[in-house]
Amino acid sequence: MVALAAVLVLVGTGAVWRGYHAALDGVTTSQALDDGPKSAGADQNILVMGLDSRLDEHGNPLPQDMYDALHAGDDSEGGYNSNVLILMHIPGDGSKSTAISIPRDDYVPLDPAACGGSTCKGKVKQAYGLAYQATKDKLTSTVKDPIELEQRSRDAGRKAEIATVRTFLGGVPIDHFVEVTLVAFFQIAQAVQPITVCLNENTSDKFFSGADFHKGEQQIDAEQAMAFVRQRRDPDPNLNFTDMDRTRRQQAFIVSLAKQLQDSGTLTNLGKLRSLLDIAKQNIAIDSGLDPMQFAQRASTMMSGGMSLFTLPVVDFGQDDLGEDVNIVDIPTIRATVRELLSSPGSASSSGTPTSTGVVTVPIQAASGVTVNVVNGSDETGLARKLELALVNRGFTAGDAISGSSRNTTTITYGTGADAAASALADQFGATATKSSAVDSHTVTVTIGADAVGNATITAMAASVPDDPTSATPTTTTPPPAPVSATATGANSPAPTDLSSMESSKVPCVK
Known part of the structure; x- marks a missing residue:
């Protein structure tokens, strides 16, 4: 440059x-x-x-x-x-x-x-x-x-x-x-x-x-x-x-x-x-x-x-299947943060959509008009209902949330007219989307496997819904996490996982 x-x-x-x-x-x-x-x-x-x-x-x-x-x-x-x-x-x-x-x-x-x-x-x-x-x-x-x-x-x-x-x-x-x-x-x-x-x-x-x-x-x-x-x-x-x-x-x-x-x-x-x-x-x-x-x-x-x-920001540090160090990220939060940073101050489009707990969400591409069903094949009770509500907060239409037989891997199947939404959801979950004649048109079915417990995106989505979904009440919009100064020292210095900011007005002092 x-x-x-x-x-x-x-x-x-x-x-x-x-x-x-x-x-x-x-x-x-x-x-x-x-x-x-x-x-x-x-x-x-x-x-x-x-x-x-x-x-x-x-x-x-x-x-x-x-x-x-x-x-x-x-x-x-x-x-x-x-x-x-x-x-x-x-x-x-x-x-x-x-x-x-x-x-x-x-x-x-x-x-x-x-x-x-x-x-x-x-x-x-x-x-x-x-x-x-x-x-x-x-x-x-x-x-x-x-x-x-x-x-x-x-x-x-x-x-x-x-x-x-x-x-x-x-x-x-x-x-x-x-x-x-x-x-x-x-x-x-x-x-x-x-x-x-x-x-x-x-x-x-x-x-x-x-x-x-x-x-x-x-x-x-x-x-x-x-x-x-x-x-x-x-x-x-x-x-x-x-x-x-x-x-x-x-x-x-x-x-x-x-x-x-x-x-x-x-x-x-x-x-x-x-x-x-x-x-x-x-x-x-x-x-x-x-x-x-x-x-x-x-x-x-x-x-x-x-x-x-x-x-x-990152959520945590972990390892991939090959044992290499990776940063675990919450993709919805990343997208909300980027949207906020690239939007004009005060823009109505800059804050995303608040969930029932006030967490900002970004609509999933092509979710509008598509019904989502969630089947829980993991050992975590209530996960299907939480994930369904989280997906509804991101633009899907609520379908069924039910328990299913135990399985190891999370899968996504979809019917006619739901391919774009299923593909976008698969990108977020790191799963594979497969078209199925057993799924109604304009419908996506997410079958949760045991691997969902270690999936940062699914975990973050579920965490955005209260333990008792019926008690949820609308709250004001909460923006993405506030950045911590990258040049601060001591207890005010950024943690490794923080969203941080730096200004170019002078030579910055960093770790």
């Missing part, structure tokens, strides 16, 4: 249009952005994907001295996971922009392209790499040009990642994307170093990330910047470092980088600007519909007008 913003200054300082087009000629553009929903009016949502790749944008290894400086392994390490996912919202009315960081290990339904065409769940970051590899394996025998093979595989990864994020966040429009490799981050830091960062306490992690920082403000070089944004461990267990803290470090670095660009004169230094553009050519990709000149103007406004940065 910094490299693209440099384009505007090149033109503004007297560079001719021919030079502008030549500068952009080597930037990788992609057709991966699909025909999904787009923002209304002049608003724009831009998905920033930071790849955990030790290769350049064309799939080539880096010089060895670069790997030594990165302190992150060589070209055999990493891969094509989207380890950084940030949705940038730029309002068309010129008001403050919003950046929403999605923790990389959130356990969510993945786009079918990442799962061999079927429904599956995984870490949100994995959609890119899984679809990339599946496409590359499929095309290897027919596509002999390695550059074409790499780009077609990457486009498949981009499409799957964009679709996964869009669905996870509740169908948010994604108008453009910017893809950045790990080395691009390092090279940008090289071009503008030193950069001022601030920490709330002394911390070190010399083995994994190479971090060694003292409390308070300090200036760091590019190699230290890599350690700053990658650190998630410390010998002191009382610091309770997690991956969420690394996400907040990334946000703090973005703020410090923007401040350094403004204060150091980089944006008026043609030599440094050309360096940034060279970085863009090697290690950044954008969608083909993104006009760099127009975006540079918007980016300039965004940098000068300030920005609010949020990190989405």
Whole structure:
């Protein structure tokens, strides 16, 4: 994004249009952005994907001295996971922009392209790499040009990642994307170093990330910047470092980088600007519909007008079937939170719909006009009735809630005309939706299995209904959880699971 913003200054300082087009000629553009929903009016949502790749944008290894400086392994390490996912919202009315960081290990339904065409769940970051590899394996025998093979595989990864994020966040429009490799981050830091960062306490992690920082403000070089944004461990267990803290470090670095660009004169230094553009050519990709000149103007406004940065909350930490660490998320709460953050203050559409307990819900896509039946095949008494009421609060029409025979797996069956609603529900539950002639038209039947007890979405939905549903009384709307300041200290600092916020008005102090 910094490299693209440099384009505007090149033109503004007297560079001719021919030079502008030549500068952009080597930037990788992609057709991966699909025909999904787009923002209304002049608003724009831009998905920033930071790849955990030790290769350049064309799939080539880096010089060895670069790997030594990165302190992150060589070209055999990493891969094509989207380890950084940030949705940038730029309002068309010129008001403050919003950046929403999605923790990389959130356990969510993945786009079918990442799962061999079927429904599956995984870490949100994995959609890119899984679809990339599946496409590359499929095309290897027919596509002999390695550059074409790499780009077609990457486009498949981009499409799957964009679709996964869009669905996870509740169908948010994604108008453009910017893809950045790990080395691009390092090279940008090289071009503008030193950069001022601030920490709330002394911390070190010399083995994994190479971090060694003292409390308070300090200036760091590019190699230290890599350690700053990658650190998630410390010998002191009382610091309770997690991956969420690394996400907040990334946000703090973005703020410090923007401040350094403004204060150091980089944006008026043609030599440094050309360096940034060279970085863009090697290690950044954008969608083909993104006009760099127009975006540079918007980016300039965004940098000068300030920005609010949020990190989405998680419910808990757990493990998937392979024993890998994952973040357990409540998808309805995530969608309500994102809807609130992207809506204008006071907007009637920003608060969702209150349940009988005052918990905000977001309607499930295509639920209107569809009846839902719930059969309880788990050992938890009353779960069918609670889940049915929770689904009614999300737009379904109430059907039957009954007990059934014990079963291990939750399933969803549906009749004619209910396919869209069943598919949306399956995405939320991480289940499979199957059409059945035994189910009435415009009807969905959810059969709860024993696995529902460990399903964060089902558990959260059931918890939104009182133990005695007949005692429910309407209450006022309760907004999504209030964000905790990412820069607070002591007892006021964010817990690992909190929704947190950060402002770009000054260099932020973080854990």
